[in-house]
Amino acid sequence: MIHELRIYQVAAGRMADMDVMMSRDCTPVFQRYRMPRPLGAWSASAGPRLPAYIWMLAWPSLEERNKGWAAFGADAEWQQIRRKAHEKSELTVRVDTQFMVAWPQFTPADGADLSPKGAVTDLWLMRVHTGLGGPARKCFLETDRRILEALGARVEAAFDLLSGEELPVIACIVRWPDAARRGEILQQYDAHRDVRAAREAEHAALGCDVFTSCDRYAMNAASPFGT
Structure with a gap:
């Protein structure tokens, strides 16, 4: 099983058009x-490149993925949809496509919905120091996940990226009780003594920071596909 993460930076003022095209027309x-x-589809309200439309697919194999997208791209109806979407102005500024493999502890179940209506969710892209993918997974599971869930959040899924400009990277989907609690929990997590102690211990043992940076996309569920 391979997972595909697609992040579209949408042109200013075109998010509603993007949502309709993806959920209805396509x-x-x-x-x-x-x-x-899709396992999930979201619009991001905070993050490094906004506005952003983010969605995720699960494929049996890379071969099946390539066959599916090739057939989709050659479809006459899709080509007409795309031409119409770009008639007045470009719909997207940038598209990032990344392949991922899920961690055994956090593999989404078949038919899972990671973007239920009303849910407040983050996508974290955690950059890891070269060669420290294993220690990073261990640190996240033993410290970061434990603290997040103790504070009231829930880690829904976690992946290792297989492609992208900066590897290694861990991607995780974090669910919050609500928008107000998201800010509170993040503040408590970032300042938590156990998290800080873990980072200091990692640096002392390995001679560098395991996690070098983290992009956090704050997301709301987009319209479900087929609406």
Whole structure:
């Protein structure tokens, strides 16, 4: 199983158009080629490149993924949808596509919905020092996940990125009780003595910081596909 993460930086003022195109217009074409229903689709309200539309797919293999997208891209209906979407102005500024493998502890179940209506969710892209992927996973599971969940958040899924400009990177989906609690929990997590102690211990043992930086996208569920 391989997971595909797609992050679209949407042109200013075009997020509503993007949401309609993805959730309504593209659905029949996806279904025609038996492409998997997205595990999640979100619009980001905070993060490094905004506005952003983010979605995730699970494929049986890279070969199946390539076949599906090739058929989709050649479809006449999709080509018409794309031309219409870009008639007045470009819909997207940038598209980042990344492949990921899920951690055994956090593999989304078949048919999982990571973006239920009303949910407040983050995508974290945690950059890891070269060669320290194993220690980073251990640190996250033993410290970061434990503290986040003790404070009231929940780690829904976690992945190692297989592609991208900066590797290694850990991607995780974090669910918050609500928008107000998100800010409170993040503040408590960032200042938590156990998190700080873990970072200091990692640096002392390894001679460097395990996590070098982290992009956090604050996300709300986009319209479900097929609406």
